[in-house]
Amino acid sequence: MSLRGQGATIWLTGLPSAGKTTIAYALAERLRADGHRVEVLDGDEIREFLSAGLGFSRADRDTNVRRIGYVAGLLAANGVKALVPVIAPYADSRAAVRERHQKAGTPYLEVHVATPVEVCSVRDVKGLYAKQAAGELTGLTGVDDPYEAPAAPDLRIAAHEQGVHESAAALLALLSERGLA
Numbered sequence: 001m002s003l004r005g006q007g008a009t010i011w012l013t014g015l016p017s018a019g020k021t022t023i024a025y026a027l028a029e030r031l032r033a034d035g036h037r038v039e040v041l042d043g044d045e046i047r048e049f050l051s052a053g054l055g056f057s058r059a060d061r062d063t064n065v066r067r068i069g070y071v072a073g074l075l076a077a078n079g080v081k082a083l084v085p086v087i088a089p090y091a092d093s094r095a096a097v098r099e100r101h102q103k104a105g106t107p108y109l110e111v112h113v114a115t116p117v118e119v120c121s122v123r124d125v126k127g128l129y130a131k132q133a134a135g136e137l138t139g140l141t142g143v144d145d146p147y148e149a150p151a152a153p154d155l156r157i158a159a160h161e162q163g164v165h166e167s168a169a170a171l172l173a174l175l176s177e178r179g180l181a
């Protein structure tokens with residue numbers, strides 16, 4: 001099978017405003033230009049449809065991640081590069097997704113977009129850090145809700161020290177190294 005037809009799930013985990021979505025779309029563009037089939041399963045859109053009704057408790061966050069992992073696995077098993085820029089704060093939820101992929105023999109890569117909270121809270125794309133600071137919101141990942149950083153990700157991206165294109169290039173290099181691009 002050609003590398004272009006080889007599906008895989010690439011999960012980008014990290015804090016709100018870390019750069020997950022931005023980097024995923026930059027990678028998607030490069031992969032599409034190379035002839036890959038790509039789907040981006042973005043957290044916000046998923047929560048509007050597939051996970052409508054779920055909240056932000058530990059149990060609901062876990063359900064959200066497992067559902068997304070299930071769909072990504074289906075896509076990846078059928079030749080799609082499924083890019084998943086979703087916070088996924090809990091290590092055991094992420095491990096469950098990885099195991100499902102392993103059992104199915106579907107390639108799975110975990111990427112930690114490791115922008116520190118000090119930088120994320122300044123970027124604050126959705127104004128969540130400001131709302132939390134103002135007492136208008138609780139349970140913000142990395143501030144007053146847990147974020148369990150991956151201990152051994154396939155790649156860690158310092159998205160506060162390098163530009164978006166550099167991060168996308170690093171991801172492409174990883175895919176190429178693993179025989180996926």
Ligand SMILES: Nc1ncnc2c1ncn2[C@@H]1O[C@H](COP(=O)(O)OP(=O)(O)OP(=O)(O)O)[C@@H](O)[C@H]1O
Pocket residue numbers: 014015016017018019020021022023043085087123125126159160161162163164167
């Ligand atoms: N080096 C960089 N890499 C990635 N994003 C950067 C970088 N420098 C600045 N940014 C900006 O930081 C913001 C990151 O927002 P983005 O929506 O990608 O974060 P996210 O991790 O998807 O957050 P959320 O979990 O809330 O969806 C964007 O506005 C992006 O342009």
Ligand SMILES: [Mg+2]
Pocket residue numbers: 020021022042043085
């Ligand atoms: Mg996002």
